Amino acid sequence: MKKLVNIICTLSLFGFAFFALAVCAQENQTIVFGVHSKTAPLEWRNNGVDQGFNVELMARIGQITGKRIKVRRKTFQQLLADVHNPDSLIDVIAVVSPVTVERVLSQSDPIYATHAKAYTLQGKSFINGWHDLKGKRVAIKKGAFVDIYISGQAQDFERVDVDLYETGFQLLIKQQVDVVIAENFVARRLMPLYPSVRSSSDPLMYGAFNFVSNHKNAMLMEQINAAIRQLKLSGEYDRLVNKWFGTGREKVDLNSAQQRLLSLAILISLISAIGMILTGYISLSLRKRTKALKLELTQRKKAETAISELSKQFQAVLDGIPHGVTLFNRAGECLWSNDNNNDLLNNPDFHYLDGQPFDLSSTLFEAINNNKSIIADMVIHKQYWQLQLHLIGSEQAVILLEETTEQQQLRQANDEASRLASLGELSAGIAHEINNPTGIIVHAIAFINDALADLSVAANHYQQQNPFWNIAGLTPTPAMDELKLSGQSIMDGAERISRIVCDLKRYALPTVSDEYQLIQLNEVVQASLRLTANQIKNLKVVTHLQNPSPTIKGDEQQLNQVLINLIQNACHAIVLDATTYDDQHLSISTSIEQQFACLTVTDKGQGMDQATLQRITEPFFTTRRSSGGSGLGLSVCSRIIKQHQAKMQIKSRIGQGTTVIIRFPLESET
Known part of the structure; x- marks a missing residue:
C-alpha cells in the first residue's frame, strides 16, 4: 500500500512538472504586447477590433519569430509601470524616446520618427523657442518623451502635469494652461476635436517610436530587431508606413467616416438631380445670351486693348521720369x-x-x-x-x-568763385599798399648801411679815446658787426617781401587774353614756392630744376595756380611724425624729355587707392569734405592743363605717396 502511494505521488509530481513545462513553453512562444488605444496614430479600434501600425507590425514580427501575439489594453501609466517591473506579464510596449536621450530599458531599433510642438489657442503669439515659454503655464504629459526630454533641465515656465495630451487640450480650452507641448501625431488626431487650438511653433524636440521592454526580455528584443530589419530589407516595412503614416494623411474612425460618406453621397445625389433640372433651363437661356455676350465681348476686348496700350504708354512715361x-x-x-x-x-x-x-x-x-x-x-x-x-x-x-544737390553745389561754387575774385582784387590792392612801405624800407636801409660803413672808422677812433664806451651793451667792434648783419637781414627781408608781393600781383591779375607768352618753367616753380612758403616751412622740400630752364608757351598766372594747388594737396597728404621728420617730403623737378618740358611733383604722403585716383579730377569730388575741401581744385587744374595743350599723369599708392607729371609742348626761344 505504501509503495502504491509512492508511485501515485511520483506520477502526480511528474504530471505537475509536465504541465508547468507546457505552460512555460507556451509562455515562451507568446509575446504580450501592451497597447494604449489613445496614443494615436499607433492604435485604433474599428467595431471593437484592434488595428493600427504596431498591431500589424507585431503580427508580422510574430509570424517571422514564430510567436503568438497577445494584446493587453491598459492605461499609459499602467504600461509604464509594467515595463519597469521584471515580474510583469507585459513583454513589450511602444513609446516615444527623445533622439538626444537614451532609455535605460531594452529597446528596439527606431520604428518611426516624430516630433513635439507647442499648441495654443487661436490668436496667441507664435512660440519661437523654449525661451518664449518663460512665465507661462505649460501642460506636460507625465512620463511622455517630452517629460523625459526636459527632466533635469532648467525650466523657466510653470509646469502642469497631465495624464493625457487630450487632458492638456481640455485645460487649454478652459484657459487653465497657456501652452500644451504635445507629440505631433497625437495633436493631429486631437485638433479636429478642438478647433480653437492651433499649432504655434516649429518642432521643439524630436523623437522616435521604439518597442521597449524590460532587460529580462533582452533576448526577445534581439529577435524583434532581427524581424524589423528583415521587414525593412524586404520593403514590407515601407508599405506599412505608407499605409498608416502616409504623408499628409490622418487615420480616422471607419464607422464615422462611412456615415459621413453616406450623408455626403445622399446630399450630392439631391444636388445632382436639382442641377440636372436647372441645367436644362439655364442652357436655353445661355444660348440666347451667348450670342449677345460674344458681340459685347468682342467690343470690350477692342476697348480694353486700346485702354491697356494707352495705360502702358502713360505708365512707361511716368516710370521713366527720374524724379x-x-x-x-x-x-x-x-x-x-x-x-x-x-x-x-x-x-x-x-x-x-x-x-x-x-x-x-x-x-x-x-x-x-x-x-x-x-x-x-x-x-x-x-x-x-x-x-x-x-x-x-x-x-x-x-x-x-x-534732387538739386548738384545745382546747390554749383551755386555754392559760384559764390565761392565770386568771393575768390573779390579776394583777388583785394589782394592786388593790399599788395600795392605793402609795396610802398617796402620801397621806403629798402631805400632807408641802403642809406643806413652806407652810414654804418662811414661810422665804423669814427667808432674805432672814439673807442681808443674811451675804452669803456659800449654800443647797446656791446663793445664797438662786435656792435658794428651786428648792425651790419641786421641791416643786411632787413634788406633781404624787404627784397623777399617785394618778390612775394610781385608774385601775388601777377597771380591775382585776371586772364584777359588767350594769347600765351613764352615763359620759363623754372620761374613758375620758384614763384609758386615763394607763395606757399608758409605751408611748406615745416617740410623738407627738394628741387631739381633743368638748366637752362625749359621754355613753354602759356599763362604764368594760371600755371602758378596749378602748381600751388599741387603743393597744397601734397601738404595735406603728408603726415609729420618723429619717424619721417628727416625724410624728403616733397620733390619738385623740371626736365626735358624729347619734345616735352616736364614738371614733376612727388610727395611722400598717404597716397590714394584706385577708386579715388579714377575720380580725382571730377568736379566736387574730394576726400576732404569734412575739413573744407570743395573738390574743385584738381578739376580747375585739369582744365588749365588741357588749355595749355599739356597732359597730366597721376601715379599713387596707399602709404607710398603720389607723383604728378605734367608734360608741356616744348618751345624754343628765338
Whole structure:
C-alpha cells in the first residue's frame, strides 16, 4: 500500500512538472504586447477590433519569430509601470524616446520618427523657442518623451502635469494652461476635436517610436530587431508606413467616416438631380445670351486693348521720369507712385532748408484746404531736393521730388568763385599798399648801411679815446658787426617781401587774353614756392630744376595756380611724425624729355587707392569734405592743363605717396 502511494505521488509530481513545462513553453512562444488605444496614430479600434501600425507590425514580427501575439489594453501609466517591473506579464510596449536621450530599458531599433510642438489657442503669439515659454503655464504629459526630454533641465515656465495630451487640450480650452507641448501625431488626431487650438511653433524636440521592454526580455528584443530589419530589407516595412503614416494623411474612425460618406453621397445625389433640372433651363437661356455676350465681348476686348496700350504708354512715361511722383488724397493715403524717392516724404530727417521739420499730413491738409501749391527746398543727409506740391481737383494732390544737390553745389561754387575774385582784387590792392612801405624800407636801409660803413672808422677812433664806451651793451667792434648783419637781414627781408608781393600781383591779375607768352618753367616753380612758403616751412622740400630752364608757351598766372594747388594737396597728404621728420617730403623737378618740358611733383604722403585716383579730377569730388575741401581744385587744374595743350599723369599708392607729371609742348626761344 505504501509503495502504491509512492508511485501515485511520483506520477502526480511528474504530471505537475509536465504541465508547468507546457505552460512555460507556451509562455515562451507568446509575446504580450501592451497597447494604449489613445496614443494615436499607433492604435485604433474599428467595431471593437484592434488595428493600427504596431498591431500589424507585431503580427508580422510574430509570424517571422514564430510567436503568438497577445494584446493587453491598459492605461499609459499602467504600461509604464509594467515595463519597469521584471515580474510583469507585459513583454513589450511602444513609446516615444527623445533622439538626444537614451532609455535605460531594452529597446528596439527606431520604428518611426516624430516630433513635439507647442499648441495654443487661436490668436496667441507664435512660440519661437523654449525661451518664449518663460512665465507661462505649460501642460506636460507625465512620463511622455517630452517629460523625459526636459527632466533635469532648467525650466523657466510653470509646469502642469497631465495624464493625457487630450487632458492638456481640455485645460487649454478652459484657459487653465497657456501652452500644451504635445507629440505631433497625437495633436493631429486631437485638433479636429478642438478647433480653437492651433499649432504655434516649429518642432521643439524630436523623437522616435521604439518597442521597449524590460532587460529580462533582452533576448526577445534581439529577435524583434532581427524581424524589423528583415521587414525593412524586404520593403514590407515601407508599405506599412505608407499605409498608416502616409504623408499628409490622418487615420480616422471607419464607422464615422462611412456615415459621413453616406450623408455626403445622399446630399450630392439631391444636388445632382436639382442641377440636372436647372441645367436644362439655364442652357436655353445661355444660348440666347451667348450670342449677345460674344458681340459685347468682342467690343470690350477692342476697348480694353486700346485702354491697356494707352495705360502702358502713360505708365512707361511716368516710370521713366527720374524724379519722384506721388499722388495723395486728403487723408494722406498714397494713391499712386512711380517709387522714385517717395520714401523721403516719411523720413524724419527730411526737413526744410531753414531747418523746419517736414510733416506730410499737415502739409497736404494745409495745401488742399487753402487751395494753393507749394514749392520748397528740402535737405536730408547733405542732399538737396526741391519739393513741389500741386492740387488735382479738390481732394487730391501730386508731390514732385527733384534732387538739386548738384545745382546747390554749383551755386555754392559760384559764390565761392565770386568771393575768390573779390579776394583777388583785394589782394592786388593790399599788395600795392605793402609795396610802398617796402620801397621806403629798402631805400632807408641802403642809406643806413652806407652810414654804418662811414661810422665804423669814427667808432674805432672814439673807442681808443674811451675804452669803456659800449654800443647797446656791446663793445664797438662786435656792435658794428651786428648792425651790419641786421641791416643786411632787413634788406633781404624787404627784397623777399617785394618778390612775394610781385608774385601775388601777377597771380591775382585776371586772364584777359588767350594769347600765351613764352615763359620759363623754372620761374613758375620758384614763384609758386615763394607763395606757399608758409605751408611748406615745416617740410623738407627738394628741387631739381633743368638748366637752362625749359621754355613753354602759356599763362604764368594760371600755371602758378596749378602748381600751388599741387603743393597744397601734397601738404595735406603728408603726415609729420618723429619717424619721417628727416625724410624728403616733397620733390619738385623740371626736365626735358624729347619734345616735352616736364614738371614733376612727388610727395611722400598717404597716397590714394584706385577708386579715388579714377575720380580725382571730377568736379566736387574730394576726400576732404569734412575739413573744407570743395573738390574743385584738381578739376580747375585739369582744365588749365588741357588749355595749355599739356597732359597730366597721376601715379599713387596707399602709404607710398603720389607723383604728378605734367608734360608741356616744348618751345624754343628765338
